[in-house]
Amino acid sequence: METIKCDVCIVGGGPAGCTTALYTSRSALRTVIVDKNPDIGALAVTGLIANYPGVKGDGSGKELLDMMRGQAEEYGADYVKAQVFMIGVDDDEEDEDGGVPRRMVYTPDAVYSAKSIVLATGAMGRPPGFKGEGEYLGKGVSYCATCDGAFYVGEEVAVVGVGKEAVDEALYLTKFAKTVHWLTQGEGPTDEDAMELKGKENVKHWPKTRLVEVLGDGMEVKGVNVKVFGNDSEQVIDVTGCFIYVAGSKPITDFIQSSKIKLNPDGGVWVDEEMSTTVPGVYAIGDIRNTPFKQVVVAASDGCVAAMAIEKYIKGRKKVRVDWVHE
Ligand SMILES: Cc1cc2nc3c(=O)[nH]c(=O)nc-3n(C[C@H](O)[C@H](O)[C@H](O)COP(=O)(O)OP(=O)(O)OC[C@H]3O[C@@H](n4cnc5c(N)ncnc54)[C@H](O)[C@@H]3O)c2cc1C
Incomplete structure (x- = not known):
């Protein structure tokens, strides 16, 4: 270095x-x-x-x-x-x-x-706020794609957030992850970078989707529990990394x-x-x-x-x- x-x-x-x-x-x-x-x-x-x-x-x-x-x-x-x-x-x-x-x-x-x-x-x-976020911080929950992205080569990861930071970091993760699951509470932004992200082959955009809980086996992240607006039930996405970009x-x-x-x-x-x-x-x-x-x-x-x-x-x-x- x-x-x-x-x-x-x-x-x-x-x-x-x-x-x-x-x-x-x-x-x-x-x-x-x-x-x-x-x-x-x-x-x-x-x-x-x-x-x-x-x-x-x-x-x-x-x-x-x-x-x-x-x-x-x-x-x-x-x-x-x-x-x-x-x-x-x-x-x-x-x-x-x-x-x-x-x-x-x-x-x-x-x-x-x-x-x-x-x-x-x-x-x-902000302090860790989602259920499971604090427990799995450093064990699959991250706030820094440039620091941790390379650990997720060929893996499924989730990115939470709608801001410029979330978009930039998700774009960075597309170089490593098999699939980047991008969760946005609304439809998500529509600026040039966001459109580039949505157009990537290995990005699955989850519009109107809220993170409910980060799930794990006590040692590391195994998935995220999400709620899609309009659906009564929650849904699990299997991921090994969860990158959270919500400003406080x-x-x-x-x-x-x-x-x-x-x-x-x-x-x-x-x-x-x-x-x-x-x-x-x-x-x-x-x-x-x-x-x-x-x-x-x-x-x-x-x-x-x-x-x-x-x-x-x-x-x-x-x-x-x-x-x-x-x-
Ligand atoms: C919505 C809003 C409206 C506001 N309106 C006004 C207004 O009208 N008038 C006014 O005077 N003030 C306003 N403020 C307050 C003002 O913007 C802040 O007081 C001011 O920007 C603080 O400056 P700062 O340099 O301390 O932090 P910031 O402006 O927050 O800059 C911090 C920088 O640190 C970087 N950073 C964060 N973490 C790391 C890291 N780990 N490594 C490297 N870099 C990092 C960030 O990328 C960012 O560039 C407003 C604030 C908000 C949120």
Whole structure:
């Protein structure tokens, strides 16, 4: 597996992550944004954004986000589309130039070794909610096709959800699975990607179908119990994998497996006034903090604070360096 060294690795490419990237790349820190999908975060799915200062109120959230990402890239930040499944903050790797210890960010294709990492995955997550989902998580239930898809070569799998994420991940699974059973509560989306998915030979679309329960033998998934709208009885589809993409409103922290990073009782990541978590060099910004102030301008502001604090941390300064001096 390739290891990529950088100064700052940002997990999540929403307004919080893109703002940090803008500032750190302008400070000549080598910055990489690792983002699961630019179309699925809270800003990306916001239809109209009318309260971001300085921007006309007739554009979509996605347009604003594309501008933010583009601006960070113009200043040198690299954008990588990948899902982070784990971070490493426990076993510090010494930096060869004697600086701060390195932190690790793991994706299915590469590991990022960074002097500082930023957690900016937002709050569109949810706890396991379907019957059997929690019990079989990691034993056939997955939220990451790029991480787990290759385990299902020639197998029957189910994909649950109607969003862009569900469609993209189902398309990815068609490369491996014998059949991808795509369950959508309504008729399902009709955009270009969804139509491509529906047209695949190894996809069986189940419209107006609700997942009732993930079934297994105690060890691994053996099927899903579904209810088709209009039918009285439930029906079992034999599958060995069940990929669930249903958005919620819980901070996305499942990839933070270290107890060194303190979470608040509400599930948000605890930070100090510089957006630093309880692990030096690891910052958390935006909706992942789960404050009541979930707004784009606040996420961007968090991103700026973290970037300036990171520059101080990596350079070993006593004070934050400002671009201007107030006389
Ligand atoms: C429907 C809706 C309407 C809203 N309307 C407004 C509004 O009008 N005005 C306003 O100011 N705010 C609004 N908000 C709130 C605003 O969108 C959020 O506060 C803001 O987007 C938070 O930014 P963020 O960067 O923290 O997270 P997000 O925008 O959610 O971005 C998180 C990013 O992290 C990525 N990610 C998630 N998991 C992983 C992983 N494991 N690995 C790598 N990447 C990952 C996602 O793909 C996503 O790109 C709205 C929110 C919603 C849901």
